[in-house]
Amino acid sequence: MGKNDQMEFCLFGFVAACDWISMNDKAALPENYISKTEVAVRLGMTARTIEHWMRRGIIPYLKIGKGRRATVLFKWADIEAHLKANYGVGNN
Numbered sequence: 001m002g003k004n005d006q007m008e009f010c011l012f013g014f015v016a017a018c019d020w021i022s023m024n025d026k027a028a029l030p031e032n033y034i035s036k037t038e039v040a041v042r043l044g045m046t047a048r049t050i051e052h053w054m055r056r057g058i059i060p061y062l063k064i065g066k067g068r069r070a071t072v073l074f075k076w077a078d079i080e081a082h083l084k085a086n087y088g089v090g091n092n
Helices: 036-043 047-056 076-087
Strands: 008-010 020-022 062-064 071-073
Touching: 036 047, 036 076
Parallel strands: none
Antiparallel strands: 008 020, 062 071
């Protein structure tokens, strides 16, 4: 596991009392949401590429909080639909 994989974050509004959880604890993520690392794995890209795509508006995401400590989550169905509608890629 890399350093970023072990980074901890807080899911405001999703976890009671803003408990700290590990990004690798998939059971702790809100239902239907996945992490940036999981998006990168599913698309066969690096997490850095996913960050670049986020800045360019290529993939939709949900940002909770502000600054460097903000939590970023993704809905896989939204990513697939967005890529298919705007770039013609994805499952038919």
